[in-house]
Every structure is written in structure tokens, then in C-alpha cells.
Amino acid sequence: MRRGQRAKRGSRMGEMLLREVMLYQELVGAVGERWVSREEAERTSYAKDYSWLGRTWVRKGWKVPLPDYVVWPGSTEEVARVLRIANRYKVPVVPYCGGAGVQGGTLPIYGGIILDVKRMDRVLEIDEANGTVTAQAGIIGQNLEWALNQRGLTLAHIPQSAYCSGLGGFLATRSAGVLSTRYGKITDMVLGMEVVLPQGEVVRFRPVPESAAGPDLKRLFLGSEGTLGVITEATLAVHPLPECRRFRGVAFPDTATGLEAARQIMRRGLRPAAMRLSDELESLFLYKRAGALMVWCFDGFAAQVEAEEGEALRLALALGGEDLGPEPGEDWWEHRYTSAYPTAENLLLKSEEGWTIGTVIDTAGTFDYLRAVHGKMSQALSRYEGLLFAAHFSHWYPTGGMMYPYVLCMGAPDDERAADLYFRIQRDALRVILDLGGTINHHHGVGLTLGEFMAEEFGAAFATLQAIKRLLDPHNIMNPGKLGFEGREA
Numbered sequence: 505m506r507r508g509q510r511a512k513r514g515s516r517m518g519e520m521l522l523r524e525v526m527l528y529q530e531l532v533g534a535v536g537e538r539w540v541s542r543e544e545a546e547r548t549s550y551a552k553d554y555s556w557l558g559r560t561w562v563r564k565g566w567k568v569p570l571p572d573y574v575v576w577p578g579s580t581e582e583v584a585r586v587l588r589i590a591n592r593y594k595v596p597v598v599p600y601c602g603g604a605g606v607q608g609g610t611l612p613i614y615g616g617i618i619l620d621v622k623r624m625d626r627v628l629e630i631d632e633a634n635g636t637v638t639a640q641a642g643i644i645g646q647n648l649e650w651a652l653n654q655r656g657l658t659l660a661h662i663p664q665s666a667y668c669s670g671l672g673g674f675l676a677t678r679s680a681g682v683l684s685t686r687y688g689k690i691t692d693m694v695l696g697m698e699v700v701l702p703q704g705e706v707v708r709f710r711p712v713p714e715s716a717a718g719p720d721l722k723r724l725f726l727g728s729e730g731t732l733g734v735i736t737e738a739t740l741a742v743h744p745l746p747e748c749r750r751f752r753g754v755a756f757p758d759t760a761t762g763l764e765a766a767r768q769i770m771r772r773g774l775r776p777a778a779m780r781l782s783d784e785l786e787s788l789f790l791y792k793r794a795g796a797l798m799v800w801c802f803d804g805f806a807a808q809v810e811a812e813e814g815e816a817l818r819l820a821l822a823l824g825g826e827d828l829g830p831e832p833g834e835d836w837w838e839h840r841y842t843s844a845y846p847t848a849e850n851l852l853l854k855s856e857e858g859w860t861i862g863t864v865i866d867t868a869g870t871f872d873y874l875r876a877v878h879g880k881m882s883q884a885l886s887r888y889e890g891l892l893f894a895a896h897f898s899h900w901y902p903t904g905g906m907m908y909p910y911v912l913c914m915g916a917p918d919d920e921r922a923a924d925l926y927f928r929i930q931r932d933a934l935r936v937i938l939d940l941g942g943t944i945n946h947h948h949g950v951g952l953t954l955g956e957f958m959a960e961e962f963g964a965a966f967a968t969l970q971a972i973k974r975l976l977d978p979h980n981i982m983n984p985g986k987l988g989f990e991g992r993e994a
Contacts, residue, residue, distance in 0.1 A: 524572075527593050531575055531617070534585035539576040539623070546574050550618045553605045554665075555953065556862050556926060571598065571612040578623045580698060580706060580736040587734070587981075588704035590617060594979045596992060599730035601642060602669035605677065606864065607951025609729050613985055614992045621672055624736060627651045636695060636711065638739040641672030657742045660687035660777075663947075664844040675735050677949035678727040682840060685900045686777040686803070687743065689947065690726075697722050698737035702977035711739035724972070729949055730983040732976050746803035749777070750813055753832025754798045754825040759783045760875065761823055762796040763897065767871045768819045770900050774812050777803045779900055780836065783878065786894040786910070791832070798825070799833040861913040861926050865933045869942035870904040877907055881936045885929060890914035899946060906946040909933070927953075950987050958988030 531540045541547070547570040552558035561568050572595075577583045590597045596616030603610055612618055624642035631637070632655060639648055645666040652658055661674065662681040673679070675697070680689040687693070696711025699722075709722035725732055756762040762781040769779065779800040782790065787797040798820070802813040817827060867877060874897060882893045895909035911929055916922035934944055934957050944950070944957045959966045966988070973980075973989050985991035 523593070527589070527595065528573065530589045531573060531586065534589060535575055535577050535582045539578065541574045542572070544570070547571050547618075550574055550600065550603070550610075550620070551612060553603050553608060553610050555606045555608050555951070557608055557923070557953065558611055560922070569611070569613050569615060571618040572615045574618045574620060576620050576623050580624075580700060583619065583621070583624075583700045583734050583736055584704040584706055586617065586619060587700055587702060590981050591703050591979055595981060596984050597730075597734075597981050598983050599672065599676070599734045601671075601673040601676075602644065602665065604665040604669040605673065605949060605951060607945075607949050607953045609677065609949050609951030609983070609986055611952055613952065616981070619734065621734070621736070622670065625670075628737070630655055630657070630742075632657065635742050636739055637742050638696075638711070638737065639671055640737050641675070641735050642670055644668070644670050645674065652742055653745065656745050658745050659693065659740060659742055661690055661693060664841060667841070671738060672735050675726055675738060676729050678947065679949075680899050680906075680947035682898070683777045683801070683803075684947075685779055685898070686775045689899075690740075691723070693740040694722065694726065694738055695741060696739040697725065697735060699725050700734045700736055702733055702979075702982045706736075727949070729951065729987050731973060731987050731989055732982060746777075746805075746809075748806040748809045749801060749803040750809050751799065751801050751830045751833025751837060752813065752817065753828035753830075753836075754800075754817070754820045755793065755828055756781075756796045756798060756820075756823070756825050759796045759878065761825075762798050763871065763875055765798065765820045765823050765825060766897065766900060766905065768823075769816045770902050770905075772815060772819065773902075774816050776800045776812070776816065776900075778898065780896055780898040782896045783894060785892070786896050789894055797828075797832060799836045801833060801837065861911070861916065861922060861929060863911050863926060863930060864908060864948070865911065865930060865937075866906055866908045866946045866948060867937045867942045867944065868899070868904065868906040868946040869940070873940055873942050874905055874907055877936060877940050877942055878909075880940065881909060881933050884932050884936050885911065888913055888925070888929060891929070908946075930954075952986055955986060955988040 551568045551570050552562045575586055577586055596614045598610055598612050598618050600610050600618050600620045621642035624640040626640050628638040637652060649659055660683045662683055663679055674690040678689060678691050696709045698708045700706050725735060766781055781796060781798045784796055787793045787795060791797050802809045878895060885891055885893055891913040893909060893911055895907055897905055897907050899906040916925045937944055938960055944954055944961050950958060980992060
């Protein structure tokens with residue numbers, strides 16, 4: 505190498521090192537030295553989420569992209585300072601809360617800053633008279649629920665990840681809890697929010713029950729997965745703890761009959777807090793029962809529960825259902841976290857060493873759609889040797905519901921082909937969903953793994969969403985490459 509070339513290369517390296525030093529020092533100035541880390545161990549711990557891909561590449565020792573910095577802001581103002589710094593340096597920022605996502609939404613594929621908001625974990629106000637709670641986005645879901653329970657209240661947003669995911673993540677992915685059929689998804693609970701935009705401006709949306717003052721802009725940030733800004737605070741509707749909660753199991757001869765029972769229950773105007781129908785394979789695999797098992801939960805005040813559950817049972821028995829009493833429903837409720845956390849009885853995690861691929865592809869649509877997608881997706885994936893397809897249906901609406909299929913597959917001889925098989929299975933399943941007119945996801949978000957399908961999901965409107973992204977985030981610093989948006993140069 506010639507002397508001039510060496511000098512030029514050395515100058516560029518010096519500029520890069522100086523830039524890194526300056527960036528680090530500005531971050532320290534923004535949040536304090538204790539709350540900025542460049543340690544490899546901490547950076548590595550943020551390089552995965554709960555997706556199959558995120559867990560696998562760490563477990564298998566694959567080389568993965570790491571963030572350059574982990575930053576823990578303690579206030580909305582500190583979040584704004586960090587975003588202003590990131591904009592000046594044009595450094596990617598990945599907002600982070602619990603890290604329990606399953607779509608690669610927080611994977612730092614372009615390095616940059618992981619912005620972990622868990623220090624911002626306070627309940628700011630509980631208003632019992634008006635039925636609201638205001639909390640910071642970093643609070644873990646179960647901690648928020650416990651704080652409300654002490655006052656005789658409930659948010660009733662209880663996802664399987666409640667112990668390891670936070671309010672900011674719930675809002676950023678439009679999540680749903682197991683009681684959503686009665687209480688709604690997190691998006692139905694939000695009254696107001698505080699959001700830091702990509703260039704550091706703070707916007708606040710008034711916490712009112714409803715409004716006709718133009719478009720509801722706060723909904724632009726619900727489901728945006730950190731690509732349009734950082735949600736720092738929210739006000740949500742809460743409910744009195746139910747006076748009564750009653751469970752039941754009903755066995756149907758097949759999935760089709762169970763789906764018809766669910767349709768009739770919802771069209772009758774009944775609102776179970778939860779209603780879960782397992783197809784034949786899941787019923788056999790998880791519950792050791794032939795046919796299709798439905799479990800439900802009704803809650804509220806006693807007379808209401810008595811009337812609603814009685815009518816639901818009447819409809820189910822008229823279709824040939826068998827009343828199994830409260831035990832199956834109570835057993836499901838007691839073990840509803842089993843598949844999400846590593847325990848001795850966790851069937852899905854326990855079998856991971858034996859199954860090469862594991863993924864969940866939840867979708868939602870009308871009752872007709874649910875009947876069609878179950879059969880067609882199972883058929884489309886049957887070409888993969890060693891694949892197990894089982895599903896349940898839950899999160900119901902008067903016009904339809906959600907299907908939650910588990911896909912487990914052996915057969916990839918090495919890690920590279922395992923990753924290829926993972927994406928091929930997902931593409932085949934998503935092709936069925938889109939062709940039948942369903943949505944590509946109901947409550948887990950899009951993240952990295954579903955991004956390629958967003959243009960087809962939105963149609964011509966995706967160009968509008970991209971224009972909004974460019975307007976709010978002109979330097980593309982906010983979680984680039986997620987939600988189907990453009991990535992950055994490596």
C-alpha cells in the first residue's frame with residue numbers, strides 16, 4: 505500500500521474512532537455514565553429476542569449483529585436527548601422493553617443504540633373514580649396488574665408474556681391478552697399517550713374516552729414497533745376486579761363443530777372473557793383428548809356470569825358438545841404460562857432439541873376465513889417431511905377470531921438449512937393467509953420476519969405509511985429494517 509493511501513486510511517479510521525468517542529461521551533452526558541454500556545456481555549444479551557431465529561442464533565453460537573451501545577434512559581426528557589444525539593450522528597436506535605417479542609422486532613441488525621426503557625417503570629396515577637391508570641412505558645405488565653389489583657382494579661391485559669414484557673412493548677405491537685374477547689386488545693384500552701418523535705420532539709395525546717377532532721393520530725404509533733418514535737407513557741382504561749370468574753370445558757366431535765359453536769356464542773352477543781378452541785391434534789397433544797376441546801372463562805358479577813355462561817352452554821350442547829365441567833378450563837388457566845417459560849413440564853421447549861424448527865403464525869379473519877385457513881394451511885405445509893401442525897382459535901369478535909398455529913418441524917441437516925427451512929415454511933403459510941384475505945398477524949407484530957409481506961397486507965396504502973416514516977424519521981434511525989421499512993447500509 506502506498507504511503508498516501510495508508511495515510512488516508514489512517515485518517516478515516518481516526519475520524520471513526522473520534523466519532524465513536526464523541527458519541528459515547530454525548531450519551532453519557534444525556535443519561536449519566538452508569539446508564540450507558542459498551543460491555544460485550546451486555547451488548548450480547550440484547551442481540552436476541554424470543555423468536556425462533558433470535559434464540560437459535562445465540563444457542564447455536566452463530567455470529568450475530570450486536571448493538572454498539574445499550575442505553576437506559578430514566579425519563580422522557582432523557583429519551584428525547586438520546587434521539588437528538590442519534591439524529592446528529594445518524595445512528596440507529598432500537599427501542600426495547602422486555603425483549604419477549606417473537607418476530608425479531610428488537611434485533612439490532614444494524615448495530616447502533618439499544619434504548620431500554622425499563623428504568624421508566626412507575627405507575628404515575630390510578631384514578632379509581634374515572635377508571636384510568638397512567639404509567640410509564642417501561643413497567644412490566646404483571647407489575648402494573650399487581651399495582652391495580654391492590655386497589656381492587658384490573659387492566660385485564662394478561663398476555664402469556666405478562667411476567668417478562670412491558671407496557672411499551674404491548675403498545676408498540678398491538679398485543680392481546682388471554683382475556684381480550686371481553687376486555688379488548690391493548691389498543692382498545694388506550695386513552696392517551698406520550699411519544700418522543702425520532703428527532704426528539706415530545707407529543708402528547710389527551711386521555712379522553714373518544715373524540716371527533718380529526719384523525720386519531722395516537723393510533724399511528726400503536727403497532728409502529730419503534731419505527732416512528734418511542735412511546736414513553738400511556739393512560740389506559742381499567743376495570744373493577746370481577747366478582748365472579750367461572751371456567752368450563754366442552755368437547756366437540758371435530759374442529760368445524762367447535763368453530764360453529766364459537767360463531768353462535770359471539771353472534772348471540774355473549775362475551776366470554778376467554779374462549780379457546782383446540783383443533784384435533786392440539787387437543788390430543790396437549791390435553792390427551794379426542795375431538796376438539798373448547799375451554800372458556802366468563803367473568804363479571806355473579807348474575808351476569810350465570811346468565812351468559814348458561815346461554816353459551818345451551819348453544820354448545822345443541823351442537824353435540826359434551827359438558828366436561830369446570831376442570832378443563834381451570835386446568836388451562838392454571839397452566840396458561842407453561843409453554844412460554846422453561847419448566848420441566850413445558851412440552852414445546854422441552855422438545856426443542858428434537859425439533860429443528862418451531863414457529864407460530866397467528867392470523868385473524870372472519871368465521872368463514874378461520875374454517876378455510878385451518879385446512880388450507882395444514883395442507884400447504886404437509887409437503888415438509890416431519891412437520892407437525894396444530895392450532896387453537898381464540899381472541900374472538902362478533903365477526904370472527906384468531907387462529908394460532910404451532911408449526912414444529914424436523915429434517916434440516918445443518919444450521920444454515922434450518923434457517924432456510926424456517927423461512928420457507930413461513931412464506932408458504934403466509935401465502936395461504938394472504939390468498940384467503942386474512943391478516944398476517946393478530947397480536948405478535950411484524951418485526952423483521954414478516955416485513956416482506958407488509959406491502960401486500962397494506963396494498964397501495966403501504967406507500968402512504970412509508971411516506972409518513974420518511975417524514976417523521978428522515979435519517980431512518982428508528983428501528984430500521986423492521987415493519988417492512990427500508991434498512992440501512994451495513
